[in-house]
Amino acid sequence: MSRRTNSPAPRVRSGRARVVAAALTGALAVVALTGCAGFEYREDICSDGEYPVLSVGGTGSACVPDAEEPPAGFARYPEGKVPEQVDDKWDVYWDTHTLDKDGNTVVAPDAG
Template sequence: MPQHPRTSLLALALTSGVTALLLTGCAGWQERVCMPDEDPVLAVNSSGSGCVAEDEEPAPGWTRYPEGKVPVHLDDKWDRYWSDKTVDENGRIVPQPQ
C-alpha cells in the first residue's frame, strides 16, 4: 500500500529534527547562574558570588549586581565581566582583591 505524500514529509521532518538535536548536543542550552526564583549576588570587596531568593535581601557583606550588569548564564557576557571585578561598600565597581 503506497504512503500518502504528507505522511512521508512529516516523517522526514521529524527524523531531521531529531537528528539535528542529537548532532548539536542541545547547543542552545546554557547553565543558569541561579535558579529561576533567585537573584545572583556578589560579595562586597571580595571575589565571592552566590544566589538569594528574589524576595529576600542579601546577607550583610553581600549585594545584588548593578542593574543591567547581572549574569544570567555561566560564561555569559556579565559572568565573564565580573570574573575580575566586584563592588565596594559604596557600590562602585572595583578590581577584586588579590
C-alpha cells in the same frame, strides 16, 4: 498444502504517513550530520525566583530568594551589570571586579 503462519499482515501506509515518516527521517539526518549545531545550552546564574548577589570585597557570588535582602557581606550587582547566564559578559567581568564597602566598583584584590 499451504502453510499458515501467525505473523501479522503487513501494514499499508497511507500517503500522508509516508510524508510524515520521510520528514522525520530527514530531520533526524540533519541533526545527526550537524551535531546539533545551532543548539546552544546556556546555564542561568540563578533559578527562577532568585537573584544573584556579589560578595563585597571579593569575587564570590550567591543566589538569594526574590523576597529576601542580600545576606551580610553581599550586595546586589549594580543596575545594568547583573550576570544572567554563566560566562555571559557580566559574569566574566565580575571575575576580576568587585564592590568595595562603599558600593564602588573596584578591581578585585584576588583577580589573577
